[in-house]
Amino acid sequence: MRLETSDWVQGRTSNGELIQGFIEHIDTLEGIVTVQVIKSDNEEAVGKATTVREHWIKKIPEDAQMNAQQLLSMIDIALATRDEAWFMELTDQLQAVKLHDNYDSRNKDNAKHSRLTSFI
Known part of the structure; x- marks a missing residue:
């Protein structure tokens, strides 16, 4: 390697x-x-x-996705080093993770609702 x-x-x-x-x-x-x-x-x-x-x-494999907390830690480092390009890249990634998490939680809620209504 x-x-x-x-x-x-x-x-x-x-x-x-x-x-x-x-x-x-x-x-x-x-x-x-x-x-x-x-x-x-x-x-x-x-x-x-x-x-x-x-x-x-x-x-660490490149396909291993960082979670929101890891991205926030990286954003802190980008701010400390005054690396604007890296900061922008990380905030974009954080936004994508948050959108993905929101999408997952909505779909889980919808799935629960669908299963519940099937029993009613």
Whole structure:
């Protein structure tokens, strides 16, 4: 597996902390990757960069969709780094997730109503 800058990854640090985030830098000679931590079992690590061995992490498939909370965390980082293009991309994704969630909840409500009326 070939890792690249900006890939989403998950794995463990040398302290055994579970992390999830994106790659900021790769040192191929040393086999060390700098990951911007978005999610961790150590709350103090969230929002900070950490270095891990390349073989301690794995790439998260691109088709794995982020949920609203993950997108909000990413939006915070985009604001902190003043990356307007990334901010706009993330807010568009957040809007799409919210629309999808609303669509799902409406369809579930309609399905419940349809089953209920079939008994009446």
